[in-house]
Amino acid sequence: MKLRKASLALATGLALSLTLTACGGGSGSDDGKITIGIKFDQPGVGLKTADGEYTGFDVDVATYVAKELGYDAKNIEWKQAPSANRETLIRNGDVKFVAASYTINDKRKAEVDFAGPYFLAHQDLLVRADDDAGIKKVEDLNSKKLCSVTGSTSAQNVKDKLAPKADLQPFGGYSECLTGLENKAVDALTTDDSILAGYAAQKEHQGKFKLVGLKMSDEPYGIGLKKGDKELRDKINKALEKMKKDGSWDKFVKKNFGAANYAYEPAPEITETS
Incomplete structure (x- = not known):
């Protein structure tokens, strides 16, 4: 009888462990929550306001993507991602992904992967x-x-x-x-x-x-994620495509930049697929 009880307890514990593991979600996510890196000091792009709210185009894009990944907005934990720290946050698993006026370039792609781009700045x-x-x-x-x-x-x-x-x-x-x-x-x-x-x-x-309206450089903004995570990249790219098709991308741009009469570029073609 004692042996049967011990076996039952072991099986129950194993099942509970597997359930918790399945809910964890991996790097940057835990217990149904997801951590996303953004800028805290760029109005219109990524800003933490004085009353603790988070606003900006990148915030809206990241919230949309998170929803497509299965996370409600209330379960997003925003983490400040200064330019110099973005790769480190991704590598260490401190965030699931980064959406922080993050220009895709070869130097950064040597350290992290990107989805997108979702915006072309100059x-x-x-x-x-x-x-x-x-x-x-x-x-x-x-x-x-x-x-x-x-x-x-x-x-x-x-x-x-x-x-x-x-x-x-x-x-x-x-x-x-x-x-x-x-x-x-x-x-x-x-x-x-x-x-x-x-x-x-x-x-x-x-x-x-x-x-002034000059185009002195091309700055394709991408979503940065851990190198080699093809599954997550593909899911984010799918979310970005949906965001463009259902009109959300245009809505986010007008909401955050409209008052500046900003002649922005159309939503760019997604190129980060391999």
Whole structure:
């Protein structure tokens, strides 16, 4: 009798263990929850607001994808994914995936895999709405004051390759650049047009700034995931295709960037399939 009871207890324990394992979901997910990496400081793209809400195009895209993977919005745990930490978060399994203005390039693909792209951004310039500095093309930045966010390569790329006489003005962050632009301490700010549009669309900034509309680079945003996870990549790509077809992609773009009159590109073709 004791032996039968012990065998029954062992079988019950094994069944419970298998059930818990099945519910776990693997890297970045546990007990029906999923952890997703986003930016916390990019209005219109990925922002954690003062009241603890998460907003932006990447947030909407990631929420849609998570739902297609079987996770309700209430079960998403958002994790800050600064540019320098994205690959580490993915490799360590701290997140299931990253959607954080994450440009697909060969250097990053050596460390992680991507799904997508789901958006095509370009490096652009933000100027004052009245364009009193007369900046119509990148060469017009020569002798003009260009905001350079500490640690950013965008402004340096302009100076090195496109407008060598541009006067770089270092600031601690984009918000400081916007204040400098409004106060005429600088004449332009440069980074991805999606990020610039997000700032310009903020309620406190509406009508003050505009994008010049240059395309100084191509920045295809992808969803980063652990290298070799073909199953997850294929599922995310399927979700992204559905998002485009059912109109959600357009809705998300207009919701987050519409106030900036941003001439965005159509949803790009998905290329990260192998």
